[in-house]
Amino acid sequence: MTAFTGWPADATAFLAEIEADNTREFWTANAHRHAEAVHGPMRALAAVLEPEFGPLRVLRPHRNRRFLPTAPPYRTDTGGVARSPGGAALTVVLSATALTTAAGHWAFDTGQLRRYRVAVLEETGEELPALLAGHVVDGSRSLRGVPRGFTGGHERIELLRLLGLQVVTSRPAGPWLSTPEPLGHVRAAWRAAAPVVAWLDRHVGPADPVPPRPRPAP
Structure with missing residues (x-):
């Protein structure tokens, strides 16, 4: 297992450059920089985290544009995703400006969503606000109004508005990224989120299986 010693300063510089020039020509000339300064350290970080959090899928630098044909062809960040036993995602993402966990x-x-709202309404939902205390909850997937069948006066209405639930941390990029410190940062963030993840595993669980597409008749 390769030790994680941090990302070199060229990592965030490269991510900023690929954001400014997201072309095949730039990538072809600079792919070696991504492998050495961005992808390599991310794989090393994933390997060190795996014994505690399970396998991490490291994001590929090339985007799958099958469903996002207008997206830039190359990622402007790097990261990895692990899964809890109940299907919750543990993510770490390095961009040109920050290291973010979720x-x-x-x-x-x-x-x-149905299981989540039932759990929030029942006695199990009473413990969720305390579990979330001290965390930053990502509110980007939240209803502006009130879910159908509820009133704005419900004591847990803000939780009921959520269309997803994840807690996040974000720390600005800087010289600290070139040290082993990011490893401790990610570990601490995921460990602190463990009670929230355990609640989600118990009461929400993994996504429902997607039924296979019917094959066209011959």
Whole structure:
């Protein structure tokens, strides 16, 4: 296992450059920089985290544009994703400006959302505000109004508005990224989120299986 010693200063510089020039020509001339300064350290970080949090899928630098044909062809960040036993995501992402972690579900599917709201309404939901205390909750996936069938006066209405639940941390990029410190930062963030992840695993669980597409008749 390769030790994680941090990202060299060229990592965030490269990510900023690929954001400014997201072309095949730039990538072809500079792919070696990504491998050495960005992807290599990310794989090393994933390997060190794996014994505690399970395998991390390291993001590929090339975007899959099958469903996002207008997206830039090359990622302007790097990161990895692990999964809890109940399907919650543990993510770490390095961009040109910050190192960000998240734990939970960015977006619930229909079954997860139903199970989540039931759990929030029942006695199990009483403990969730305390579990979230001290965390930053990502509110980007949240209803502006009130879910159908509820009133704005419900004591846990802000939780019921959420269409996904994950807690996040973000620390600005700087010289600290070139030290082993990011490893401790990610570990601490994911460990602190463990009670929230455990609640989600118990009461929400993984996404519902996607049924296979029917094959066209011969």
